[in-house]
Amino acid sequence: MLASVDRAKNRQNPLTVLGRLNGSMKIRTLIVDDQLLARELLRRLLKEHGENPRASLAAFTLGRVLLVELDKPIEAAKVFADLRARAPGGVFAEDALAREVEAWKRAGERDTARARAEEYLRLYPNGNRTDRVKAAGGIE
Secondary structure (H helix, E strand, O other): HHHHHHHHHHOOOOHHHHHOOHHHHHHHHHHHHHHHHHHHHHHHHHHOOOOOOOHHHHHHHHHHHHHHHHHHHHHHHHHHHEEEEEEEOOOHHHHHHHHHHHHHEEEOOOOHHHHHHHHHHHHHOOOOOHHHHHHOOOOO
């Protein structure tokens, strides 16, 4: 697998690299092994192939890499917000908003975190992440 990934990286085609990494465990391996490469591949994929049906997954994964792996909460929050703007009713919308709240909190932007948390609770009153969102947004 690594030889295929290395060849794909040299061609600088994010779809080729991600195609070779078919399967969540292989993608997680790339993210753990080379977070900066994962970030750049996902950004290029979104820029060049944003209309692709898998773009939402790529955006969510990019936000997670930025937030968890690279400790870039402001960049992550913007990615999650952009994902929601692109697909407000999409399968990742609820989780993206919850992660956005977490990202703003980590960035020290408490007012923004609270505003996004209030939005989450309005849109998803029985959401899967309600407790975490309340905590991150400073809502009792």
